[in-house]
C-alpha cells in the first residue's frame with residue numbers, strides 16, 4: 001500500500017551518498033540516479049563497488065554513477081576521498097550522510113575513537129566540514145545545496161556523555177549507537193544555524209528512515225535477528241521505502257531553503273528535547289573540532 005512519491009527530475013545535479021553500496025544508501029543512490037543526478041557512492045566496500053555501480057547503472061539507465069573509496073572510520077581516508085572528489089572539478093549539490101554501523105562490539109576506529117561515535121558521527125562531521133566549500137559554491141538562492149544526515153528513532157533514548165564520549169567507563173553497544181545518532185541531530189541543527197548565519201545557500205536536515213529491513217541488524221541479539229528474518233517483510237520497511245525520507249530531504253521543492261528539520265515519513269517531527277539545546281550543540285561541535293583538528297568556524301559566527 002506504499003505510494004511512491006514523485007519528485008522533479010534533477011539533471012545536472014551531483015550527490016554524494018555515503019554507504020551507498022547497501023541497504024538504505026543503495027536505495028537512496030538508486031532513486032537519486034533515477035532522477036538524473038550524477039551519484040557518487042562513498043564507501044568502504046571495495047569488493048562490492050564494481051557490481052553495485054553496474055547494477056545501479058542498469059536499473060536507472062543513468063551512466064553517471066560511480067564509487068569512490070571512503071572509510072569513515074579513518075580521518076586520513078576521509079581527507080583522501082575529499083581530495084579525490086575535488087580533483088574532479090564537479091559541483092556538489094547534495095551530501096547524504098547515510099553510512100553507519102549498529103551495536104558493534106566495543107572497538108575503535110583508526111584514530112582511536114569508539115566506533116559508533118567515530119564512524120557514524122565524527123566521520124560525517126569531518127566529511128561535511130571538508131565539503132562545505134563545495135556545497136556553498138554549488139548552491140544558490142532558490143536552489144540551495146543540501147546536507148541530509150540519516151539519524152534514527154534510537155536517538156530518542158540516547159544520552160550524550162560529554163565526559164565519556166567513547167564509552168571507556170561503561171560501554172553498551174546500544175547506548176553507543178544511540179549516542180552517535182543523537183550527536184548527528186545536534187550536529188545538523190548547529191550546522192543549519194551556522195549556514196543560516198553566514199547566508200550560505202546550503203541547508204541541513206535530518207532524515208529518520210524508520211525501521212528498515214537491512215543488514216544493519218547483523219550485530220543485534222540473535223532473537224531479534226530471527227524476528228527480522230521471519231517478520232521483516234511485514235513489520236519493517238523495505239530499503240526503497242526507508243530511503244524516501246532521505247530522497248525527499250535531498251530533492252523536494254517543499255524544503256527549498258528550509259533546514260534544521262527532523263524528518264520522518266517525509267514530515268517534520270520533533271526530535272528529542274535535548275537536541276534543541278544550543279549550548280549542548282555548541283559544546284559538541286567545539287569538542288568534535290578539537291578531536292578531529294577541524295577549525296571551529298562557528299565560534300565567532302554563532303554566539304547566541
Ligand SMILES: NC(=O)c1ccc[n+]([C@@H]2O[C@H](COP(=O)([O-])OP(=O)(O)OC[C@H]3O[C@@H](n4cnc5c(N)ncnc54)[C@H](O)[C@@H]3O)[C@@H](O)[C@H]2O)c1
Pocket residue numbers: 018019020021022023024025042043044045070071072073098099100101102119150151152153208209210211212213214215216217
Ligand atoms: N535499518 C534500519 O532499521 C535503520 C533505522 C534507523 C536508521 N538507520 C540508519 O540508516 C543508515 C543506513 O543503514 P542501513 O540500514 O542501510 O544499514 P546497512 O548495514 O545495510 O548499510 C550501512 C552502510 O554503511 C557502510 N559503512 C559501514 N562502515 C563504513 C565505513 N567505515 N566507511 C564507509 N561506509 C561504511 C556499509 O558499507 C553500508 O553500505 C545508517 O546510518 C543507520 O543508522 C537504519
